[in-house]
Amino acid sequence: MGIKILVINPGNTSTKVAVFLDEEKLIEMTIEHSGEDLSDFNAVLDQRDYRLNLILKALSENGFSTDEMDVVIGRGGIGKPIEGGLYSITEKMLEDVGSGKYGEHAANLGPYLADAIAKKEGIPSFVMDPVSIDEMEPEARLSGLKELPRKSLIHALNSRATARAYGKEKGQRYEDLRLIVVHLGSGISVTPHLGGRMIDCNNPLEAGPMCPDRAGALPAKSLIQLCYSGKYKSASELIKKINREGGLYDHLGTSDLRVAEKMVKDGDPYAALVLKAMVYQIGKEIGAMATVLKGKVDAIIITGGMANSEDLVAAISERVSFIAPIKVIPGENEMDALAKGALDAMRSEMEIKTYS
Numbered sequence: 001m002g003i004k005i006l007v008i009n010p011g012n013t014s015t016k017v018a019v020f021l022d023e024e025k026l027i028e029m030t031i032e033h034s035g036e037d038l039s040d041f042n043a044v045l046d047q048r049d050y051r052l053n054l055i056l057k058a059l060s061e062n063g064f065s066t067d068e069m070d071v072v073i074g075r076g077g078i079g080k081p082i083e084g085g086l087y088s089i090t091e092k093m094l095e096d097v098g099s100g101k102y103g104e105h106a107a108n109l110g111p112y113l114a115d116a117i118a119k120k121e122g123i124p125s126f127v128m129d130p131v132s133i134d135e136m137e138p139e140a141r142l143s144g145l146k147e148l149p150r151k152s153l154i155h156a157l158n159s160r161a162t163a164r165a166y167g168k169e170k171g172q173r174y175e176d177l178r179l180i181v182v183h184l185g186s187g188i189s190v191t192p193h194l195g196g197r198m199i200d201c202n203n204p205l206e207a208g209p210m211c212p213d214r215a216g217a218l219p220a221k222s223l224i225q226l227c228y229s230g231k232y233k234s235a236s237e238l239i240k241k242i243n244r245e246g247g248l249y250d251h252l253g254t255s256d257l258r259v260a261e262k263m264v265k266d267g268d269p270y271a272a273l274v275l276k277a278m279v280y281q282i283g284k285e286i287g288a289m290a291t292v293l294k295g296k297v298d299a300i301i302i303t304g305g306m307a308n309s310e311d312l313v314a315a316i317s318e319r320v321s322f323i324a325p326i327k328v329i330p331g332e333n334e335m336d337a338l339a340k341g342a343l344d345a346m347r348s349e350m351e352i353k354t355y356s
Contacts, residue, residue, distance in 0.1 A: 003346050006072040006117065007338045008055065010109040012186060015051050019064055020339040028335060029058050044104050048112050055113065066117050073342040074114030075334065076130020078103035081152060084135060084160065084198070085353045086128040086341045089115045093127075093355040103153065103205065107131055126352070128341040129157040135197040140292070153203040155183040155304070159191050160198070161337035162303045162329050178298045180289050180324070182316070184306035185332070186212050186255065188282060192289040200292045202285055205243050209281030212255040212306075215246030216281065248274065257306050279312065283319035290323045297324035304332060 002022045009016040013035075018028040031054050041047045059065060066072075076087070077097035087093070089111045097108045111127050118125030134152035141149050159181040160174075167174040175196035183189045187204035188211045202208030202217075210216040232238040241250075249255040251274045252263060263271035290297055300320060302313055307330035317326050344350035 003070045003343055004068055005339050005342045006059075006066065006069045006114075007074075007335050007342070008072065008110060008113045008117075009075045009334055009338065010051060010106045010113065012106045015055060015109075015113075016335060017055050017058055018335045018339065019059075019069075020343070022343060023340070025336070025339070027062055027064070029062065031055070031058055043100070044106055044108050045098050045100070045112065047106075048109060048116070051109060052113055052116055055117075066121050069117070069121060069123060071124045071126070071342050071346055072114045072117050072121075073126045073128065073338045074110035074112075075107050075157065075338070076127035076132070077108035077111050078105050078132045078153070079130065079355065081132055081134030082130070082355065083353075084129050084133045084156065086126050086345055086350055087130075087353045087355045089118070089125045089127060090355050096355075102132060105131065124346070126342055126345060128338055129160055131156055133198065135199060136201065137199045140200040151203055151206070152198075152201055153205055154189040154191055154198060154201040155185065155187065156198065157334045157337055158303060158332045159183050159189065159193075161333040162301055163193050164337075165329065165333060166299060166301055166327055178293050178296050179301060180286055180293070180297055180299075181301045181303065182282065182286060184282075184302065184304035184312070186305075187214055188216070188285075188304075190282070190285040190289050192292040194293060200289060208285050210247040210278050212257060213244055213247050213249045215242045215250065218242070248278070257309055257312065261309065261311060275312075276315075279315040279319065282316055286316075286320045286323065295323075299327050300324050301327045301329060303329045305330075307331070 005020040007018040013033050015031045019026045079093055079096040079102055093111055094115060097111055114125045131153055133156040136152050143150050163179050163181050164174045167177055179193040181191050181193060188209050189201055189204050191198045191201045204211055204214055207217045248260055252260050252271055254260055260271055260275060264275060286300060306312055307328055313328055341350060345352050
C-alpha cells in the first residue's frame with residue numbers, strides 16, 4: 001500500500017503542507033498568514049491551534065485526513081545545538097523549543113504541529129536538520145570575547161538538501177564535495193560544506209549580509225551606543241528591529257525583493273544603492289567561506305526564494321564566479337527533503353536520533 005507521509009513546514013507568513021505516498025508527492029499546499037491574521041498572537045507558540053486548525057481544514061478540503069497518514073514530519077525548531085540528522089520528537093525537544101530560550105522563530109511550531117497530529121493518530125513523528133544544527137569547527141566558534149561565542153543557526157534543511165541534490169546530479173557523493181551553499185530567503189545564510197558537514201556559517205540573526213528584513217552584521221561600538229541611547233525601551237524591542245524590521249525593510253520600507261527591484265527599475269537611486277550593498281555583502285560572505293575551504297571549492301550553490309531573481313543571481317555571480325562554478329537551484333527543497341527523511345526512517349534506511 002505504500003507509506004503515506006504528512007509534511008508540515010511553518011514559516012513566518014505561511015504554513016506549507018504536503019502529502020506523499022512513498023516518493024510521490026500527492027499534493028502540496030501553502031496556507032498564507034497575513035500580518036493581520038497573526039497580530040493577535042503575542043508569541044510564536046500561541047499560533048499553534050490557529051495553524052493546526054488551518055492544516056486540518058486544508059487537508060479535508062483536498063480529500064485527505066490525518067487518520068490515513070503513517071508518519072508525520074515537521075520542520076525542526078530552534079532547540080539546543082545538535083548534530084544533523086533525523087530526530088524523534090520528544091517532550092524534551094518540545095520543552096526546549098517551546099521555551100524560546102534558544103530563539104523565537106516560526107519553525108518552532110514544526111515539532112508541536114507534527115506532535116499534535118501524531119499523538120492524535122498514534123503514528124511516529126520526526127523533525128530533520130533543524131536550524132539549530134551545530135557542526136562548526138572548534139575554531140569557528142570563538143569570537144573576540146570569550147563570553148560571546150559564535151552560534152550556529154542556519155537554513156540547514158534546504159542547504160543540505162540542495163547540496164545533496166547537486167551531488168546526485170554530478171554523480172558524486174555529497175560527503176566528497178567541497179561546497180559553498182548560499183541560501184537567499186528572508187534570512188541569508190552562507191555555509192561551507194566539507195565531508196558532509198556544515199563546518200561554519202553566518203548566523204543571519206547576528207551576522208552576515210543584510211537580508212530582506214534582518215540587519216545582518218552591524219558595527220559593534222555603534223550598536224552598543226544605540227542600546228544605551230534611550231531610543232529603544234527594551235532589548236526585545238531592539239532585537240525585533242534588527243531581526244524583523246532591518247535590512248531592505250529598514251532602508252526601503254519593503255522586505256519584498258521584487259518590490260525593491262521594481263523601485264530600481266523605476267529609477268530610484270537609493271534603492272539601487274541598497275541592493276548593490278546587499279549583493280556586495282553576500283559576495284564578501286561567500287569569499288570568507290571560500291577561505292574556510294582553503295580556496296578549494298567544487299561549486300557555489302545559490303538557492304532559496306530570492307534565487308529566482310535573475311538580476312540578483314547575476315550580480316552575485318559577477319563578484320564570486322572566480323572562486324568556483326556557480327549552480328543555481330532556486331526555491332526551497334525542504335518539503336521533498338523532509339518526506340525523504342521520514343520515508344527512509346520508516347524503511348529503516350536512516351538512523352533515528354533521540355533529542356535529549
